[in-house]
Amino acid sequence: MNERIGKMRNIGISAHIDSGKTTLTERILFYCEKIHAIHEVRGKDGVGATMDSMELERERGITIASAATNVTWKDHMINIIDTPGHVDFTIEVERALRVLDGAILVLDSVGGVQSQTLTVDRQLNRYNVPFIAFVNKCDRTGANPLRVKEQLIEKLNHNAVMMQLPIGLEDRFEGVVDLVSMKAIYFDGMAGETLRYEEIPAEMVDEAKKHHELLIDAASMFSDELAEAFLEGEVSEDLLNQAIREGTLQRQLLPVFIGSAYKNRGVQPLLDGVTRFLPDPSQLQYTALDLDNNEAPVPLKADPEAPAVALAFKLEEGVYGQLTYMRIYQGSLKKGLEIYNTRSKKRVKIGRLIRMHASTMSDINEAGAGDIVAIFGIDCASGDTFVGSGLNYSMTSMYVPNPVITLAIKPKDKSSEGNLSKALNRFTKEDPTFRSFVDPESNETIIQGMGELHLDVYIERMRREYKADVETGMPQVAFREAISARADFDYTHKKQTGGSGQFGRVAGYIEPLEDPEKNYEFVDAIKGGVIPNEYISSCDKGFRAGLEKGALIGFPVIGVRAVINDGSTHPVDSSDMAFQQAALGAFRSAYQKAKPEILEPIMKVTVEGPTEYQGSMFGSLNQRRGVILASSEDGAFSIVEAEVPLSEMFGYSTVLRSLTQGKAEFTMEFLKYGRVPQSVAEELKKKYQEERAKEAAK
């Protein structure tokens, strides 16, 4: 089993749009399937497989359609995980990145390090993912892989080294010189499937030697043995590969491969690079959070015999119902095994365990730590953790941030209506930061999420995947209300005028919570049973009802601790309802005294672009009530970090594009809730009062 895990790779392919990520993925699947097929066929009857061009075309048509595709390259098993590159800072990206052990960063040989490369690079850095680079499209006019390597050093600060040199470029791009084995590699056959090894072309020998030494020089930082061998003039391929692997795993060395996926050049050596230099799951330390111990981190063992810990990272609607993709971090999953969902606290039995290949899927009986599998027929949400007996771990914090933006949507026609509810059901399961509900006042369907882009992606998916066309309203910022001071209450709810009466008295105080991100805390400090136990939860309910709508602008109230320490009851007239009403009344009476404020979501905004547009970048943030925290200038390129209220960020992408001729771009993520300035608060309050007056008039 341990030998098996050593030959396992879970990788993602990350790229700027149009760098040829899809083509490269297709080629990888093609070569792996084909090599695999050849092995299979030869094993059975000793006859090599031949293909006509039709079959070839059909085979080429395979695209990565699943969240994790399993391929075999030589004797290694590789799971290719689909990483959505376009959406930054969403849970989906985060999950995909979490289940990777390594990645291929694809770059365009002409465009080099582009804006999105920076985003992808940042994501890989954030999750400490070791990766190798592939400079694609070396057949394009203007291709210059060495310049791209320089950019990786200058712009991304990576210790990039060439693993190969191109033999010819642009339309004369024929093959590569492998700087480890010091051989020329040509790609023959209809689809470049046959590798032909030759001596390095005479005119390239000097340059190849130079780069070979550069490579050894860089790699010897990670191996004393290699350094010694180099001095003695006896560097073996194995020794060099080991040192490169060490550097890559430490993320201190970035091996750069080159090729053209479209022209079938360079893909197989890249796959060798994946198996040689990227880590197997046992080489990385993963941790889970112990839910029985205040979410304390616990290290996991990539040991198939230990109790199982697996993360459901992606759901797909399949022909046979929900297909759940899982990454196993510890232990094993077996067909028929009972596992426990630590979020929903439900036990489920594994019915069918599946491995997804490029064009087929196969049933398996068992899969061990490090592996990625799919399971049919279990009901769960994306991000759920499943464990074996005796554990109560979670792979992700249970903390889900409050949504910051709200959008009303309406189906355009009858058929969209039914599809919409299906889509919403699915999306809310997949992504806890995406929420939907029907507003009881306006009867509109409301969706909520972490930003304009986040909701845009889902609107697009409704249309594309569920054929649900919707009209959208104006996006609204999800304001919050909060108190800023302690206020006491002593409130009696009394209705004793005929019929069965109501009586409840509660006393205590409300105060702001130290951690404003926490919504609410209820403290029962009643002594001597002046409020009987059965009514304590009624008080809690009453406060919760009060928090739903603040008195300032009707938005939810957050960050409140409600403490009850006194009260009284009536032997006949006290009831659950009476105490709920009493607590609600108490909250409302204390709320105004507790200096309530309006809060708005503040986003952490990062703008990146050429230094020549720095002034526009600063100015545009300043105009949006932004606080510029820092700017980093690296030659011709600048990054500005700022905190900006979300309400000011609508339409910013268009503005930024026009200010900088499309050369700057930005990302944002939710940071915190912050107080709105007095002038804005007054405006919001006035608007709310007007709306209420209008409704009352109706």
Place this chain on the structure above:
Amino acid sequence: MIKSELVKRSPLRILEKSIHGELGAGNIGVIASRKGVGKTACLVHIATDKLFQGKHVIHVSFAGRTDHIIGWYEDIFREISNRRNLDDAMDVHDELIKNRVVMNFSQEGIDADQLLKSIRAMIVDGQFAADLIIVDGYDFEKGQPESLKKIRVFAEDLGISVWFSASTHRDDPETNEDGVPLMLVPFIESIDVLISLTPTDHHIRLNLIKDHELYTKEDLHLTLDSKTLLIVEE
């Protein structure tokens, strides 16, 4: 303690007394010492003191990542507010942050023109009305006296005071007869206030070397607290 009281009682008032008022708009101050003695902490303390007074500060750095520098500010703020038991510390903190911006330049040997262009963009386009610029990590060894002159002219134009740090050689502590480290002699014309940090047996002492027109070797009776690196009275 309330904020204004905290400002009044700051040990930096002693420094100001010695140099006959603040550094002043259009003036350049330099804190010199060998590496690792506490220049950054000193500069951040000076900047934080200004922020407490409601002034705006740009912090220019060359090597560090911006989050490291922000970390320095957080630490110094925490030390000051704990020591003086500052009222409404969190609110004060949130106010201060708005008036501080960090600008990091990672290019090797950036020239004064590019530096000033970026700072000007922050002040003019970003509408950040800076009162003080902190320049930490400027390489005086590679820099030209001409560059410092340009920075001075810029500071005069916009009415800003500028504090620099200067790293002197560990193995070359030599000074001229006025006590100016040899490395800074070519620049001294543009420097209005020069303070050196000198490690002694138990403390790091602040000595005033140049006070506008005057060369003194005055002991300021200020030291750096060995634990917090705050400037404290002796």
